[in-house]
Amino acid sequence: MIQYVVECIAFQLVFLMVYDFFLKKETFFQWNRVYLIGSYALSLLLPVIKITALKTSLPEDFIVYPEYLWQQDLPEIVVTEKASNWFLNMPLENRILAIGMCIASLIFGYKLYQLRRLKKEGEIQFFSNYTQVLLEKSTSAFSFFKTIFMGDQIKKEYYESILAHELVHIKQKHTYDLMFFEVMRIINWFNPLVYIYQKRISELHEFIADSQVSKKNKKEQYQILLSQVFQTQNISFINTFFKSSIIKKRIVMLQKSKSKRKNQLKYLVLVPLVLGMLFYTSSAQGTANNSSSDKYQLEEDAKLIEELEKEIKKEIATYGTIEEVMQVMIKETNKLKENEIWSKRTYFKTILLYKLNAKNTKVVFGDDVEQKASKHYLPLPSTPLYERYVKREKAFRVLDRNLDISLRRDEYYLELVSPSSSYPKNFHEFKVKNLKKLSGNEIKLLNTKIDAVFKGGGFEHNLILKDGEKTVKVYRTKNIYRINEEVQEKPFVPFSQLDKVPVFPGCENKEDKRACFNTMMQKHINKNFKYPLKAQELGVQGRVSILLTISKTGEISNIRKRGPHELLEKEAVRIISKLPKMKPGVHKGNNVDVGYSIPISFKLVSGNEVNKKSSGIEIQENTVKLKMDNPPLILVDGIEITKEEMEKIDTDRIESINVLKDKMATEKYGKKGENGVIEITLKK
Known part of the structure; x- marks a missing residue:
């Protein structure tokens, strides 16, 4: 996205420089009009147009690199979250863009409101090819589509010339050009060049209308008319007659001799310019290197x-x-x-x-x-x-x-x-x-x-x-293979080989401290979990393996991660970083660094859909139904409940459902888990 925007702006800058240095002073007004609109449209299209011959080709072979062995001490922990507000799901840059577009749209709406108010307050007169709105106590003169706004204080001797001028705008549909750039101002509000483009096309419209009117009126009288300074409307998408900022340019252009036909050759500069841009956008990804397939050393x-x-x-x-x-x-x-x-x-x-x-x-x-x-x-x-x-x-x-x-x-x-x-x-x-x-x-x-x-x-x-x-x-x-990860700086004893495992706060008085540690670890993850907003937007899910060290002092250190997406990896590291200080593990009578790994599975759910890892669970009318002959152990936020109590829970209140079976269930919950375990986490 950012690369596309940068390329668009760069191309627009080049096109504008060509216009200002080579074409702006020529009297080929219609050609310049086509150039300005066409070059802007081209700047939007060129970054996505590719020439096949210049595209990157890829080799079949690949290089592989070493990675470290990851233990799996715990059963997988499944964490889920509903997709939240669509606006919050958007990346920060997209949200800024959307806010800017909203503000630009409001400004555009206010300008339309100004025109509507002027039309409502003025006296409306209908003619065959246009509608005229007479503005009270005003010297304004401008057109918008097929409507001409004229101040009632404009001198009568100037009226016909001004009317003829505005009729040229109407006949040549100049308002459509300005409205095109007005829409671009909303979409590309951050791009200063779109405002320059609109200013250039507005000037060009006045040159076109002036050249047409001066053919039928005395050029000298028309210049006197332009030299007057009158009230103007500050609206960017109207063709205003009395715009003091370009009066001098209009007078200079009226005095300018008609450009020679051979000067039209200047427009040919566009051909190599566009070809160069196409070459750049097509080859920017890197061209193929047709090196030998020989794998032996040189x-x-x-x-x-x-x-x-x-x-x-x-x-x-x-x-x-x-x-x-x-x-x-x-x-x-x-x-x-x-x-x-x-x-x-x-x-x-x-x-x-x-x-x-x-x-x-x-x-x-x-x-x-x-x-x-x-x-x-x-x-x-x-x-x-x-x-x-x-x-x-x-x-x-x-x-x-x-x-x-x-x-x-x-x-x-x-x-x-x-x-x-x-x-x-x-x-x-x-x-x-x-x-x-x-x-x-x-x-x-x-x-x-x-x-x-x-x-x-x-x-x-x-x-x-x-x-x-x-x-x-x-x-x-x-x-x-991987080589771009940190080497384990200090040796550690795996969690499964310890004589005494680290003691998680709250497990001091528990008989089975290993089981308590695993349970508290899972509770910590469920409590601190927050599905990354951008991951929800991209629909990213999957398992992140975490390897961490519990030091000799009980501190958490050297957190490493492996997962399907960087966003999920960062969230997993954030959760693990919040782990409390523990009583260190002991092996052969000494406090030791302990290596502990845990897989965290990220799952997205939408609406009333929940993670159904067991075919014995169904969602019916916003409730969870069990289809099992032997009822399992059911826990809601760690508290045991009955099958009937579970089926009364509204699924809108459920954040996640985790199902444990067979050995996984009995290792964690003993004999109570022999028929399986359903762990339900409710929303906070």
Whole structure:
């Protein structure tokens, strides 16, 4: 959105500069009128028009990077929230835009009210081609569509000339031009150039009318008439005759000789100008680099690796261990801006560091299978592989930027394919109007589609994104590696291996402190949860895995996260950051740092719909109905209730429903949970 606005304003600025320097002083008034309206319309269209030959093409291969193993100590916690007020769901910049448009619309409405009041107070006279409104005690003269407003104090000898002038405005429908820019002023109220455009077209209208009237009247008398200063109406979309700010320009233009026909060639400057803009908008995403597909090292690669290996050895001697060198390297790469791509040198060094440290690096294949990293999984760096990495990063810029987080670079691979290409057997198709510029509703639907297609980390399905021109294939990478996360600075003992778990406030007197800890953790999350407004707007949902450390002093530190969307990750971190200080965990008689992980599942509900994880729950007439032979344990805000009491709850009061079954239920609630557990959270 921001990129589109910046490009529009830049193009408008160029068009206006061409007009002011080359065309403004010419007497080709009708041509200039077409230029001003056409160039503004072009500035709105050019950023979304692409030349196919200049678009980015993507490679098939991709580079993969290591990530850390995430534990799963707790059953998934499901948190839901109804979509709230549509205005609050909007991003801040959209809300500011909407407020500005509302204010601009009110100003426009007030101007229309002024005209209506003048028409109501004046004397109305009807003619065959126009309507005249005679204004009492006024020297104003202006037109609006087919209505001419004339002051009753205008001298009779000037009346015919002024009337002829205003009739030109009516005949050539000048009000439509001004109304077009008035609408643009409402939509683009923040853009100063739209006001300049409207001023230029208004001046041009007066030049056109003056040139027509001066052909039938004595030019000298007409100039005397223009030199008078009269009362004017401060309304931007009317053709006012007596506008003192441009009287001098009109007189100068009347005295100007007619431009030579050869000067019309100046308009040809528009051709290379538009072509240049098309080239810019089409190639801005990055052109394809048709490098060799050869994966082997080049001679220059071997030299760079040799140089970097010496540098790494020197750094190991300085810092002490390879792990310390990796930490320094990762901190440096994390400083890169989001849209920046690693340099070739950084890329090579990072791969070499991980190959050196392979024996201490764990990776995850798919979602579940843990293996030790080895040199086999980390190919030697090479120029062709680096070039593919760069292309892959640039590929994400082909799509709407709102998908940059949904289709994370470390979890999804994107490939531009021909619309006529054959697709894999298991694919899902999603069509939009323009992949580069998605509507809010399209983004919301697409995020829901991504969640459904790749649910559970599946890799057997593909997603095909299409518009009328481009086709993008999306599939999830099977071997997901990451290197741009913080290295765990200090070793910790996993929560499941502790002799004594950390004591959550309120669990001091509980016999089973481990179960109490898990219960209090879930209550804390439900209490502090707030679904991000922008995530609701985009329809983003899914599971966020959180890994945190409970230090030797009981403080919460080193919170790390993994999830389908940055918005959900930030909310999960915010919740965990609010955890209270605890009594530290103990292992082998000493206080230790404890590693604890917990998955939080974000689910959106709308209206009376709730999260139905069990087929034994139905929503009937705003109430929750159970369809189970053996009634489960039912808890509302932690308090046990009966089946009959639950069915009396109005679903409008329900914030979320979480269903636990089998081992998950019995581990948390003991024998009471053997038939399952239904946890209901009511709205505060």
